Structure formats: structure tokens, C-alpha cells
Amino acid sequence: MRLYTVHGEPPREPAGPEGWPEPKSRPPILVPERFALWAFVFGFFWYLAHRLWWEALALFVLTAAAVLLLPDPASGIALVALHLLAGMEARNRQRARLARQGLAELGVVAAPDLDLAWFRLMQQRPDLVKAAP
Template identity: 40%
Template sequence: MASYVVMEPPEGGPEQAVLVRDGFALLAFIMPFLWFLWHRMWLEALAAFAAALLIGALGTVEGWSVAATVASLCLSLFVALEARNLRVAMLARRGWSEWGIVDAASRDEAETRYMSGLLSEGAEARNETTAPPAFTEKPLPGRVSGRTHEPALGLFTYPGAR
């Protein structure tokens, strides 16, 4: 199962929410600069381009070609591991809010679980005015985790999360 971070736009409904899968981004490993540009992450693309230029310049110095190769692989590995978390941070900078984390086997299943979580939140809000529930049920593992503020796997925490 994979974890998906659900980001809701500042304007618009839940149908415009973005599900960002947590995990290794192969295309970000192969071509980090272009991956950042594709996702409109301008600052990250500029930083990746500057780092690539610096490492390339280091590789032209005599005796540093092996170190430059290792540094380039390390940079690509770091970007591939953290690209999805950087995308979530970029969306948060642009005013998007984190709804929560959904565990699912596929993207379609994650969307279904997200929508069912929205429906259950709406039903709970309507039931609060009538009568309290007879018992409270804890969510099962692998279900919608709701509006948690815990970071997903990765090196960075999300802005505003504590």
C-alpha cells in the first residue's frame, strides 16, 4: 500500500484536490530539473540547476571527476526521495491546505477513500445537530486517516505541521 497526501486548493471544491503519492520518484532521479519544471516548482528547479552546474564545474577540475560523479548521484538520489515532499511544501506555500493522508493500493482507490472520508465528515456534521452517536469507532488501519498533522515519510516536515 502507498500513502497519498491530499492537498485541497484554497479556492474550489474537493474535486480539484491533488493527491501526492509518497515514495521514490524515478523521473526526478533521472532528470530532476525537468521534473521540477513539469510540476511548476520554479525555486526547486533553479536550485537543482545551480547544483548541477556547480557539480559539473567541479567535475572539470583535475582529480575531482569521481567526486563530482558521486555528488551528482547523491543529489539525484536526494531529489528522487524528497521530490514528492517538496511538492507538498510548494503547494502549502501557495495556500493549499493538507486534508490528510490516505493509504491505498492505487490512485483510484485513494481518490475513492478521500471522497468517502469527505462524505463521512459531512454526515458527522449533520448528525452532531441531532443526537450523539451511541459509540465511537476507531478507524481501521489502511483507511482514511483524516486531518492529521503528522508528516509522511521523508526528511522534511510539512509547513505548519507540529
């Protein structure tokens, strides 16, 4: 069973008098709570693909410093450690980016896969998932 954190805008009351269009709301985002294997393998490129610019830059600088400044056996160990850290922290960095964008953590869903997580989210919190117009 995997855990997914749900990030999104809390449900809003319609603003203005009747007849005004409701403000557009984004669907919630589910972030899995697990080790990011692709962030471990591809590190810098994974962070760029997920729009984590500062984290990608930090990983690049630390990798370059480890390669250029450390002796040969220590640089290999340092690179593996950096990539392990990148894989373990990747999902937390995603959550931090969503919080910076103003999307609050609205809950946690437990499910074996992403499809069932969406299904359970729709059952538990139908106010978060609206049908597309």
C-alpha cells in the first residue's frame, strides 16, 4: 500500500452575485510518498523535468565539486551518496514547490496505485474533484 499526499486549493464558495462565472480551480495533485528511483538515476535531469530549478542547480554544483575536488575513490562514494540523497528528497522537494505555489496539503490517500488513489480521493473528498465543464 502506498501513500499519496493530496495538494490543491481548498474548495471555495462562489464569489459574486448569481450568474457570475465560478473562478477556475485546478484539480488536486497527488504526490507519492516513496523513493524516487528516476531522481536517483538521472538526478539533475529529473529535477529539471519537475521544474525544481534551484534543487537541480544545487545538485549540479555539488556533483561538479565532488568530481573536481575529491580524490578518485572518494568522489565515487560522494556521487553515490549525492544521488541517494537526491532520490530520497525528491518527493519532499516536489511538496515544497507545491507549497510555494500556494497549493496546501489537503490530505493523504492510501492505495496500491495512482488510479485507485484517484478513485479513493473522489470517494472521500468529492468537493476537491469537480467534473470538467
